Every structure is written in C-alpha cells, then in structure tokens.
Amino acid sequence: MHRPTPHPLALLILASILQTPAQAALFEVDPGPYLPATGGFAAWYQDTHGRVLDLCLSKAVSSRVPGAPGTPSYMCVLNPAPGVFDDTQPISFPSNYPDETFWFTADAAIVDAARGIDLSYGTAIEAAFAAEEVVDGDQVSFARVRIRVDVPTAGTYIVTHPYGVEVFDVPAAGGRAINMTRDIGIGTPKTYMGALKGDVGPFLRGVGGPYTETNPATGASERFIGDPNLEEAVTGSPFNTNFVRIEGPNGLDLRTELFSVSGKLSDVVRPTPVIAQRSTYSRHSENGDLRAQQDVFVQAPPPPASATLISQTPNLTLTEANTTGAWYAQSVLNPALPMNLQVTADNHLAIPSSTPTTLTLPLTDLVVIQRAEYSLASGQLTLVASTSDETSPPMLSARTGNGATIGTLSGNGAVKTLTTGLSPIPPAKVTVTSANGGSDSEEVVLVP
Structure with missing residues (x-):
C-alpha cells in the first residue's frame, strides 16, 4: 500500500498528542438538579478556558444571516422532527422537545471536485436519548467527533483538526470511504460526567463573536460564541490547530479554516478553572x-488570564505557551x-x-525509572530508578501495577537499584514511589 509522507506539522501534532497526557477538554458540568426546562439534562458545561455554555434551546435568530420561509x-441548532418537535410551537418537555440538542457544535467542510474529495467534519457536546425517543429517564450526553470523507483512491489519509490528528488506512476509494464517529461519555441515563472525558x-469560538441576539420568548439579550448560519475562522483549539486539513496520496493537501459554530454563553458564575x-x-x-529549583506546571485559561505562584515571596508569575x-x-x-x-x-x-481560584499543589521530588527488566530464565526483576533530590536522596520503594509490594531500592546516591525474585509470572508494570512524594510507573521489559 502506498504511504504518503505526512506533512511535518501533522507529525509534530501527532507526536505531541501521543507523548503528553490527555488534553483536559471540559472542566465541569452542572451537578443538578436537572429540570424539565432543560429536558432533564444538565443545564451547562464549563471548559478549561473558563467559558460556560448553556444547553442551547433559545429561538433567537441571527441578525447577520436571514432565514428562509x-x-x-x-442561533441554536434546533432541528424540527415531525411528530416529535415542532419548532413553531413553544418547547415543552416531553410533549414538544427536540430528540437531540447541543451545548456546543462546530462544523466544517472541504469539497474539491477536481481532486475527488468531499469531507465533512463535525464536533459537538450533544444531548440525546439512549433509545432515540424523547422519554424522561433516558437522557444521555456525549462528546462527539465525526469525520466523513469521499476519497478518490486507496491509501493513507491524515486528517488534522482542532482536537487532534486521525490517521486512516483506506483499502478502497468511494463515498464515505472514511467514516468515523467517536462518541465519548454515554453512560447511565441522567449522568453527564462522561462527556468531561x-x-x-475547549469550545471553539468564532473570531467575530461573541454575538448578541434577542430571545423572542423572553425579550432578553443572549450571547453566543458563534453563529451556526455562517462560516468563519475560529480560536480555541488546545493544539493551536484551528483548521481541518486532509493529506493523502498523490500529494493531496487540502484545508479549511472556516467553521459554523453554535453555543450559548451562560449567566452561571463559575470560578476560574485550574x-x-x-x-x-x-x-x-x-x-x-x-x-535548587522548583518547577510548576498547571492548566488554566490562556491570556488575558493570569496564573501566579503565591506561596513564595515575592510572588512568581507563570508563563503561558501559545494560547493553549x-x-x-x-x-x-x-x-x-x-x-x-x-x-x-x-x-x-x-x-x-x-x-479567582487558588490551587494547592504538594511539592514532590521527580522520580524516573531508568530500567525495569524481568528475566524469564532466572525469574529476577531488576529495577533502576532515580530521584531529583541528589543532596538528600529519599527512600525509594517499588510495587507492582496492582499494588503488591516488591521492595525497597538500595544505594546511597540519587540512583538506586533493586534486584529480586518474583514468581510465578512477571509484573506487567511497576511503580517506584519516593518518601518525598514523587513516583513513576513503567511497563516491565521481558528478556529471555
């Protein structure tokens, strides 16, 4: 199979995603109680940039894009469904209520007839019903990424988008040869924490927003992070990839920076996430x-927000990277x-x-496992680990991945070792923990 050389940016983004902890996306969700006014769903979600979006049920209309008869x-995605939801009538749960609603949506498309590419991209925090019927007690929510592409030839395709990089090995050309939907968070009905994972x-936002419109039912002004009736550039990607790009065989390289975004800003007052x-x-x-040195890393909203280490005098201002x-x-x-x-x-x-939010962080040493090796012939496990405290090295102890004690590493310096027999099988993973709080976990390498 022909494998095109990926663009260096795609490789860089993919490597960063694979080598770093999972990107915190959403921060908190409405804890309830869940009321009929929002269909029994959570009223809001907050992202790690601090923005809170309500479940978008407003019938406010765009003052930029006129509707048709x-x-x-x-400004909210409200899809009529015969016999289920009539958008000309007041929303009422469960008698006249959409079978799917949204806290957030962002959609994009790339169409190039000459190259044979038709790509649709959609991402959302969605409210729906497990059995697809508007029934109380069946409410679920989830985080969705959907990519569908008609492609002209078989091969490897790379799609870079605001929330990651996807690699597809396509065995044959055709309509929707790429057809990926990833829904995360569906759990027990009326539990909405799953979408946080x-x-x-964070929510993408149209660069022209926020937009203010009037709710025709209440006369109140409401603000929205985007207008789903138009396409515009966005900001907010945790990887600074505020675009959709597809790369593939025969030098294929197409992209768009235009999205249709929906999301209603909430009046709920929330502390700054950190x-x-x-x-x-x-x-x-x-x-x-x-x-000596102390290193502090936190995730918090980007500038104009600020983050300050206040537990020392003088206080120390943290530096932020690339609006992420x-x-x-x-x-x-x-x-x-x-x-x-x-x-x-x-x-x-x-x-x-x-x-403002003040977060307390325990200061620990940095433990690094340099070797975790098990000999199948001898049944011996060998561990080598180090602590970042070279002047007063603390005790290091080891345990298996399921918590069973292995033993204490020995040595007078910062680098310590342990060789011990374990039977009848090797541990899959080991964790080394310092008396000063640091720890590291690694998979065990098996040797003959």
Whole structure:
C-alpha cells in the first residue's frame, strides 16, 4: 500500500498528542438538579478556558444571516422532527422537545471536485436519548467527533483538526470511504460526567463573536460564541490547530479554516478553572554550592488570564505557551520539606464574572525509572530508578501495577537499584514511589 509522507506539522501534532497526557477538554458540568426546562439534562458545561455554555434551546435568530420561509436562522441548532418537535410551537418537555440538542457544535467542510474529495467534519457536546425517543429517564450526553470523507483512491489519509490528528488506512476509494464517529461519555441515563472525558474542548469560538441576539420568548439579550448560519475562522483549539486539513496520496493537501459554530454563553458564575499538572523540585551540589529549583506546571485559561505562584515571596508569575492554557514557572528557592505550593488563576479580564481560584499543589521530588527488566530464565526483576533530590536522596520503594509490594531500592546516591525474585509470572508494570512524594510507573521489559 502506498504511504504518503505526512506533512511535518501533522507529525509534530501527532507526536505531541501521543507523548503528553490527555488534553483536559471540559472542566465541569452542572451537578443538578436537572429540570424539565432543560429536558432533564444538565443545564451547562464549563471548559478549561473558563467559558460556560448553556444547553442551547433559545429561538433567537441571527441578525447577520436571514432565514428562509419555514427555516428560521436560529442561533441554536434546533432541528424540527415531525411528530416529535415542532419548532413553531413553544418547547415543552416531553410533549414538544427536540430528540437531540447541543451545548456546543462546530462544523466544517472541504469539497474539491477536481481532486475527488468531499469531507465533512463535525464536533459537538450533544444531548440525546439512549433509545432515540424523547422519554424522561433516558437522557444521555456525549462528546462527539465525526469525520466523513469521499476519497478518490486507496491509501493513507491524515486528517488534522482542532482536537487532534486521525490517521486512516483506506483499502478502497468511494463515498464515505472514511467514516468515523467517536462518541465519548454515554453512560447511565441522567449522568453527564462522561462527556468531561471526551476530546472535545475547549469550545471553539468564532473570531467575530461573541454575538448578541434577542430571545423572542423572553425579550432578553443572549450571547453566543458563534453563529451556526455562517462560516468563519475560529480560536480555541488546545493544539493551536484551528483548521481541518486532509493529506493523502498523490500529494493531496487540502484545508479549511472556516467553521459554523453554535453555543450559548451562560449567566452561571463559575470560578476560574485550574488543573495541577506537575509540581516538583530538584537539588544538587555544584562546586560546593547548593543548586535548587522548583518547577510548576498547571492548566488554566490562556491570556488575558493570569496564573501566579503565591506561596513564595515575592510572588512568581507563570508563563503561558501559545494560547493553549499551559502555564509554567520555575523558582530557585531551596524547599523546606514537606511543602505545599499555591497557584492562583484569575480569568476576570476575559470573563468578568469569573472569580479567582487558588490551587494547592504538594511539592514532590521527580522520580524516573531508568530500567525495569524481568528475566524469564532466572525469574529476577531488576529495577533502576532515580530521584531529583541528589543532596538528600529519599527512600525509594517499588510495587507492582496492582499494588503488591516488591521492595525497597538500595544505594546511597540519587540512583538506586533493586534486584529480586518474583514468581510465578512477571509484573506487567511497576511503580517506584519516593518518601518525598514523587513516583513513576513503567511497563516491565521481558528478556529471555
């Protein structure tokens, strides 16, 4: 099978996704109670950039794109369904209610008849019913990524989009030769936490927004992150890939930066989201002098938000990378253990109602397993691991992936070892934990 050489950007993005922890997409969901006004669904979701979107049920229409007779240009995606939902009548659960509604949608398309490509891309945080009937007690939500492509020839295709990179080996050309739908979060009805584990988020936003329209039922002004009736550039991708791109055989390389986006901004007041990623220290001697550093990583809204390490004097401002919400700071103070750090994130410049959040992070050493090897012939497990505290190396202990104790590593320096017999089978994974809180886990390499 012919395999085209992927574009370097696609390789870089794919590598970053594979080599880093899962990108935090959504931060929180309405805990309830869940009311008939929202069809028994969660009223809102909040993303890691701090924006809160309501379940979009408004019949406000676009002031930029006129509707056609019988098809109003709603700012929310409200699809009529005969016998289920009549959009000319008031929404009422369950007698006149859509069988699918959305907190967020973003759609894009690439059509090139000359190259034989017809691509549709859709992503959403969706509310639906497990049996596809509007019935109370059957409500579910999920994060969706859908990619469908007509392709002219067999081969390997790479689709880069705002929430990741997908690689497709296509055995034959044809309509919808690529047909991927990934729904994450469907669980027990009326439980809505599952969508938080999906790969949709932070919410994409139209660069022309937010847009303000009037709800005809209430007369209230409402704000929206996009207008689904038009196409525009967006921002918000966690990987700075605010586009859809397809690469494939015979030099195929097409892209679009235009999306149709829907999402209604909520009036719910929420604190600034901040997620701990790493807080570690290291220290060593250099020419007789102590060298120490503390490294702090958090996920929080990008600028104009701020993140500040407030547990030291003077306070230390964290630096953000590429509008993705990844923040970092390094302090050269020698820590007095045990120690907790405190980081305050503040997003009120972007979202005036947002309140600051202070997060407490335990400071630990950084443990690295350098070798985890099991000899099938001898039944011996060999571990080599190190701690970042070279001046006062703490005790390192090992356990199997299921928590069974293996033993304590030995050695006077920062690098410690353990060789011990384990039977009747090797552990699949080991974890080495430091007395100063650091830990590392690795799969065990099996040798003859």
